[in-house]
Amino acid sequence: MALNRTPLIAGNWKLNLDHLQAIAFVQKLAWSLDDAKHDFAGVEVAVFPPFTDLRSVQTLVASDKLPIAFGAQDLSAHDSGAYTGEISGAFLAKLECSYVIIGHSERRTLHNETDEVVAAKVQAALRHSLVPIICVGETAEDLEIHGPSAVPVAQLRAALAGVTSAADIVVAYEPVWAIGSGQAATPDQAEQVAAALRAVLVELLGDDVAAKTRILYGGSVKAANIAGFMREPNVDGALVGGASLDLDEFASISRFKQHVGL
Numbered sequence: 001m002a003l004n005r006t007p008l009i010a011g012n013w014k015l016n017l018d019h020l021q022a023i024a025f026v027q028k029l030a031w032s033l034d035d036a037k038h039d040f041a042g043v044e045v046a047v048f049p050p051f052t053d054l055r056s057v058q059t060l061v062a063s064d065k066l067p068i069a070f071g072a073q074d075l076s077a078h079d080s081g082a083y084t085g086e087i088s089g090a091f092l093a094k095l096e097c098s099y100v101i102i103g104h105s106e107r108r109t110l111h112n113e114t115d116e117v118v119a120a121k122v123q124a125a126l127r128h129s130l131v132p133i134i135c136v137g138e139t140a141e142d143l144e145i146h147g148p149s150a151v152p153v154a155q156l157r158a159a160l161a162g163v164t165s166a167a168d169i170v171v172a173y174e175p176v177w178a179i180g181s182g183q184a185a186t187p188d189q190a191e192q193v194a195a196a197l198r199a200v201l202v203e204l205l206g207d208d209v210a211a212k213t214r215i216l217y218g219g220s221v222k223a224a225n226i227a228g229f230m231r232e233p234n235v236d237g238a239l240v241g242g243a244s245l246d247l248d249e250f251a252s253i254s255r256f257k258q259h260v261g262l
C-alpha cells in the first residue's frame, strides 16, 4: 500500500445473507471494529450485500451512523426501461451506495458479460456518481498461455473505454484460479499484475488518477495472508469473498495494519 491511498477492505457477500442476516452482520461488524478501536479514517471497510439487503443496510448505517461503506455487486448498463430484472445505477445511488462491483469473473463467466457490457456498466456507474470496482483477472489457462498480466491488462483497457481522466474508480485484480480455491496468489504475483494495471491507468487516465486509484487484490484472502499483500506498494486493499462472511475473520482482515506492524 502507498501512504497517499486509503486502503479499502471490501467484502463481496455474493449470494449469501438475507436482509435480516445482513442487519445483524453489519451491526456486529461495526461493534467488533469499534471495540478493537479500528482506524476508520485510515482503513475503509465496505460490504457488498445482495440487492435485496441494500435498503436495510442503508437504514442501519444511516440511523446508527456506522462508519461502514456499502455497495452493490452489479448494476444494469441501462438507467430505466423495459429491462426485466435489472437494477439501475439511479436506484443504487438513491440507496446511498458508494460503490458498485462490475465485471466480477462470476458475472463474466456465468452471465456471459463481455468486455463491452463491462464497459457500458462502468459508464452507467459513473453517470450516477457510483465508484465502480472494476474486476479483472485471468483463468489458470490464460496464465499458462498468456502469462500473468496480459488478460487483466486487456480487460482493464476494455473496461475503461470512454472513461475520462476525472474518474473516481477502483480496480480489483482477482485471478480466477484463486477465487474460492483456498489458493491465493503470492504477494509477488499480485504486485506484478497490480503494477501492470497501474501502468495502464497512467497511460489512459494520467499520472494523477493513476496515483490516487486503489488497486485491490482478491482471491482466497484471509486474515493469515492479508499482511503479505498489503506490504506491496501497488496493492491498496482486498476484495474478500468467503472470508467476508465470517465476522471475526473479516474484522481481523480489516485490522491488517496490526498484522503488517504498521
Ligand SMILES: O=C(CO)COP(=O)(O)O
Pocket (backbone or CB within 6 Å): 012, 104, 174, 178, 179, 180, 181, 182, 218, 219, 220, 221, 239, 240, 241, 242, 243
Ligand atoms: O471473488 C472474490 C471476491 O469478489 C474472492 O472470493 P474468495 O475470497 O472466496 O476467494
